[in-house]
Amino acid sequence: ARGQGLPQPLLLEDPMAVLPPTAQRLLAAARRLLRDGGYEALRLSAIAAEAGEAKASIGYHFGNKDGLIAALVDSLTHDANRALIEETAKYPPGDERVHALIDGETRIAADEEAFRMFFEILPHALRDPGLRERVAALYEGYRETVLRCLDALDEEERRRLRPFATLMIAIVDGLAIQHGLDAGATDVQAATALWEELARPFLRALHGRRRATAAGDRAAAPPDGAAAPPGEA
Numbered sequence: 001a002r003g004q005g006l007p008q009p010l011l012l013e014d015p016m017a018v019l020p021p022t023a024q025r026l027l028a029a030a031r032r033l034l035r036d037g038g039y040e041a042l043r044l045s046a047i048a049a050e051a052g053e054a055k056a057s058i059g060y061h062f063g064n065k066d067g068l069i070a071a072l073v074d075s076l077t078h079d080a081n082r083a084l085i086e087e088t089a090k091y092p093p094g095d096e097r098v099h100a101l102i103d104g105e106t107r108i109a110a111d112e113e114a115f116r117m118f119f120e121i122l123p124h125a126l127r128d129p130g131l132r133e134r135v136a137a138l139y140e141g142y143r144e145t146v147l148r149c150l151d152a153l154d155e156e157e158r159r160r161l162r163p164f165a166t167l168m169i170a171i172v173d174g175l176a177i178q179h180g181l182d183a184g185a186t187d188v189q190a191a192t193a194l195w196e197e198l199a200r201p202f203l204r205a206l207h208g209r210r211r212a213t214a215a216g217d218r219a220a221a222p223p224d225g226a227a228a229p230p231g232e233a
Contacts, residue, residue: 019071023061025051030072031117039120042069069121070134076118077138080108081145088149093210098203099196101149105168106192109175116180142169150203153210160206164199171195 019027029051033041044065048055062068084104091097109115125135146165152158171192178186 020061022051022053022057026053026058026061026068027071027075030068031075034072034117034120035113039124064130066128066131066134069125069131070138073118073121073135073138074141076114077108077142080104080111080114081142084108084145084149093151093207095200095204097149097151098200101146101168102192102196102199105172106188109172109192110179110188111176112180112183115176119177119180139169157206157210164202168195 026047030042030047033046033050042065044055044058047068048058058065058068062071084101087104088097088100091100121131122135125131143162143165146168147158147161150161150164152161175186175188175191179188
């Protein structure tokens with residue numbers, strides 16, 4: 001939509017594929033400038049020139065510079081998040097799905113190029129209220145991705161699992177910082193393997209409560225054709 005940018009993460013939709021060709025060229029140009037010159041290279045005139053488009057087209061497609069940068073951040077992590085959802089969906093809730101989730105997050109944390117570009121943007125997002133709101137919305141989407149991978153079925157499970165999702169993202173970001181600073185001294189695989197070992201008992205207990213609740217509901221339900229107890233008709 002004109003001037004709307006990308007207000008929330010698109011999850012399985014590719015943020016590049018759903019944009020018009022002009023917007024795709026602008027986003028690709030911004031990514032090249034960010035990679036080669038850092039955040040200071042993201043001037044609207046430079047982005048437009050790199051894309052071979054009019055400067056006004058940025059406002060048309062993204063609303064403003066904040067909208068373009070939010071779309072850029074989303075594009076940096078989109079493929080990894082989509083792979084996370086698709087890979088975990090192959091397994092039923094349980095240990096295999098948890099392993100697939102943490103294995104996917106391990107790959108995200110080790111993606112040095114994507115995180116280097118993201119960390120170019122992050123300090124500016126903390127200082128700029130408009131950009132901060134947009135990047136915060138992206139983080140809400142990342143938490144939602146973890147909840148989706150963990151098959152949080154209802155509001156009670158979402159409430160219990162939201163702190164886990166928050167911690168999961170904090171671990172990924174923190175490992176990415178350490179890996180970017182000194183990859184040789186940061187064993188991302190070992191760190192996430194430990195996190196998986198610590199997380200399993202918590203997630204198993206939650207899954208056990210889900211099974212117990214489901215069994216209790218089945219036991220309380222009247223047999224087919226049976227009359228409901230007095231007062232429940």
